[in-house]
Amino acid sequence: MDLAFLRPLYESDTPVASVHLDTSRDTTDADKKIELRWRHLREKLASLGTDEATLDVLEEAIGEGESRAYGDHGQALYASEGRLLGAHTLAEPPRQDRAAFLPVPDTLPLAIDRGRRLPYVLVALDRVNAKVYAYAGHPTRTPVLESSNKGEDLQNLDGASRIYPGQRGDAGKRRADTHIGQETWRENTAQVAELVREAVRTVDAAVIIAGGDDEAIAYLRENLGPRSLTIPIKVVAGGRGGVDAEERLRESAEETLRELIRERQIEALSDYQRKLAHDQAVEGTTPVLPMLSEGRVETLLLGAERDGEPELWGSFTSPTLVDTSPKGLDDPNAAFKAPASALMLRSAVLSDASFSEMVDHGTPTNETGATLRFPK
Numbered sequence: 001m002d003l004a005f006l007r008p009l010y011e012s013d014t015p016v017a018s019v020h021l022d023t024s025r026d027t028t029d030a031d032k033k034i035e036l037r038w039r040h041l042r043e044k045l046a047s048l049g050t051d052e053a054t055l056d057v058l059e060e061a062i063g064e065g066e067s068r069a070y071g072d073h074g075q076a077l078y079a080s081e082g083r084l085l086g087a088h089t090l091a092e093p094p095r096q097d098r099a100a101f102l103p104v105p106d107t108l109p110l111a112i113d114r115g116r117r118l119p120y121v122l123v124a125l126d127r128v129n130a131k132v133y134a135y136a137g138h139p140t141r142t143p144v145l146e147s148s149n150k151g152e153d154l155q156n157l158d159g160a161s162r163i164y165p166g167q168r169g170d171a172g173k174r175r176a177d178t179h180i181g182q183e184t185w186r187e188n189t190a191q192v193a194e195l196v197r198e199a200v201r202t203v204d205a206a207v208i209i210a211g212g213d214d215e216a217i218a219y220l221r222e223n224l225g226p227r228s229l230t231i232p233i234k235v236v237a238g239g240r241g242g243v244d245a246e247e248r249l250r251e252s253a254e255e256t257l258r259e260l261i262r263e264r265q266i267e268a269l270s271d272y273q274r275k276l277a278h279d280q281a282v283e284g285t286t287p288v289l290p291m292l293s294e295g296r297v298e299t300l301l302l303g304a305e306r307d308g309e310p311e312l313w314g315s316f317t318s319p320t321l322v323d324t325s326p327k328g329l330d331d332p333n334a335a336f337k338a339p340a341s342a343l344m345l346r347s348a349v350l351s352d353a354s355f356s357e358m359v360d361h362g363t364p365t366n367e368t369g370a371t372l373r374f375p376k
Contacts, residue, residue, distance in 0.1 A: 001114065001115045001354055001356060002042065002333055002354060002356060003345070003348060003349045003353065003355050004257050004352075005114070006105075006110070006111070006345070006349045007105055007349060007350075008085060008086055009078050009107060010025070010103040010104070010105065010223050010346060010350065011084050011085065011167075012080035012081070012083070012085060013316070014080050014081050015050075015101055015102070016078055016079070016085065016102060016103070016106075017050045017054050017055070017058060017077075017078070017079050017080065017099070017100070017101050018021075018073060018076075018077070018078050018098075018099065018100045018101075018102065018105050018106035018107070019033070019041055019058055019062075019075070019076070019077040019078075019098070019099050020036060020043075020075075020076050020090070020095050020097065020098040020099075020106075020109045020110075020253060021037055021041065021062065021077070021094070021275040022037060022072055022074050022077050022094060022097055023062070023073060023075045023093070023218075024072045024073060024074070026067070026072055026092050034062065038062050039096050040097070041097055041099040041200075042055055042058075042099075043087050043100075044099045045058075045099050045101055048099075048100075048101035049101060049188070050101045051081065051082070053081065053082030053117045054079045054080060054081060054082055054083075056082070056344070057079050057083065057084050058077050058079050058084070059134055059247045059300050061075075061077050061079075061084055061087045062075060062077065063202065064099075066172075066373060068252065069359065072092065072093055072305075073090055073092065073093060073139055073190075074089070074092065074093040074094050075088065075089060075322075075371055076088040076089075076090055076109060076113070078105045078107075079371075082126050085135075086105075087369045088110055088114075088138065088140060089139040089140070090113045090139070091113055091116065091117050091138070091139050092113060092116070094109055097373075099341075102227065102337055102338050102339070102342060103288070103314065103316070103336045104314065104342050105342065105346075106339065106341075106342050106344050107341075107342065107345050107346075107349075108117030108302060108304070108320070108341040108342065108345060109110075109304075110303075110305065111345060111355055112304045112357055113134055114137065114138060115256075115261075115341055115355065115356065115357050116261055116325070116357070117137045117138060117139075117261075118137055118206040118207060118257055118260060118261065119134075119135060119136050119137040119203040119204055119205045119206055120134075120135055120203075120205050120206060120207045120208070120209055120257060121134050121196055121199040121200055121208045121209070121251070122135065122143075122195060122210075122211070122250070122253055123192070123208060123210040123211070123220070123248055124211055124212050124238075124239045124240045124245075124246060125189070125192055125210065125212040125213065125217065125220065125239065125240060126212050126213040126216055126239070126240050126241075127188060127189075127213055127215065127216045127219075128150065128188060128210075129148070129149065129150050129240065130148065130149045130188075130189075130192040130195070130216075131146070131147075131148045131240070132146070132147045132148070132149075132195045132196055132199050133146050133199070134146075134199035134200070134202045134203045134205065136203050136210060137203070137206075142176070144202055144203050145198070145199050145203070145359075146197070147195045147199070147200045148336055149188070149191050149192050149195055151274065151330075158317060167362075170296070171336075174214060183195045186219050186222070186223070188216075188219075189216055189219035189220045189222075189237055190222050190223045190333040192220055192223070193220060193223035194222050195211050196208060196220070196224065197209060197211065197229070198257050200229070204230060204232060204262070207231055207232050207234055207256075207257075207260060208224075208229075208231060208233045208234070208333035209233075209234050209236055209252075209253045210233060210234070210235055210236070210239075211235065211236050211238040211239035211245075211248075211249040211252065211253075212238075212240050212249075213239070213240075213356060214235075215300070216236055220229050220233075221233060234256050234260075234280065234289060234312075236249065236252035236253060236255075236256055236338065237249070237251050237252045238250070238251070240286070241320070256365045259372040262362055262372070263360060264356075265274055265356070265357060265359050268299070268301070268356040269301075269359065270369055271371065272356075272369055275372070276369075276373050278375070279375045280372050280374075281369060281370060281371045281372060282369065282372065282373050283367075283369045284312070284367075284368060284369070285312075285340060285344075285368045286324065287354075288300070288344065288368055288369065288370045289312070289322050289323055289324065289344075291370055291372060292320065292322055292344060292347040292348065292351065292353075292370070293320060293321045293322055293323070293347065295320060295351040295373075296372050296373050296374065297347075297348060297351065297353040297370045297371070297372060297373070298354065298355075298370070298371045298372055298373045299353060299354045299355065299356055299370065299371045300345070300348040300351060300353050300354070300370050301342060301355075301357070301358040301367075301368065301369040301370060301371075302341055302344065302345070302354050302355070302357065302358055302367075302368055303357070303358040303359070303364055303365035303367045304364040304365075305364045305365055306339075306341065306347050306366070306368040307340060307366065308366070309339050309340055309366070311337045311338060311339055311340065312324060312338065312339075312340045312341075312343050312344075313325060313326045313328070313329060313335045313336070313343075314329075314335065314336055314337075314338055314343040314346070315330055315331065315334055315335060315336075316334040316336065317330060317331055317332075317334050318330045319346055319347065320346075320347045320350050321347070322343045322344060322347050324360065329356035338366075344368070
């Protein structure tokens, strides 16, 4: 996963307040619950020395953020000296509300959450009509793009006039009608294909998920073409035909996305283990640190489990440096301590490394590793 979206969080050279808050609106008293959760975190931040201006800007962001109107989700907020550095909606509420006031932002929960999402395009279609939705790799109130297509409909060509195996009668006429129908459906899906291409470009989609009429989906594949589209098309249950069909489509799409994420995690872990065997990766926090400090990390792998996480030393003057002791930094007098994940992610972001969650058969771990840009 590209970490560039985290760069604005490191623009401040003063301590940063980080908040990860459950902002689910799944009950009628959700707003009151959020208010109480935030009040507790505000008190904690104040006790850690957070200034009032920063607390106020965080409170404003919680009240006016881009969180969805209903459903389970969370917010990740970062602020310093009365300035909001970033506000992000989390696809899943944090396991527990967290607040920190540190020399660096606490970004692991956000990176983990973002890594569990993919930008995608959702298509519901039959042989005449289609709806196309583009979703970013992070939660939004509405699709980034939504479009529809109404194609040509053959009023004189219905199911009864089509030719099927074993049918007799005016076969020549029926074959002609069937051919006309198929060409019309191909033309309809050609229009849909253009909408899909635009949607893919808009969100840089990793996958197209389609549901609806099987023949229409086959024509859509044909119109998109493997040469002009390099991302997969996944066919799922549901599609057009009413609220129930659209709901099935969205449920099927979510399951497909979860499976794709699992596949990507497995691929990242396999690549890491393969490179470990050829001195192109390192395992464990201590071996990773000099690789980060030297800008040699290609992909940083961190587990989401943070219980017992150690603190490391970072540098105010050289933000990519991380060590177990201030003596290992450029200026020990400018050193500070912070949670290991916060410092390692800062180094990874500022050295243009990528990120992947470390899992064990789909289960979060507390492990650390890194693949390298060139062998040790």
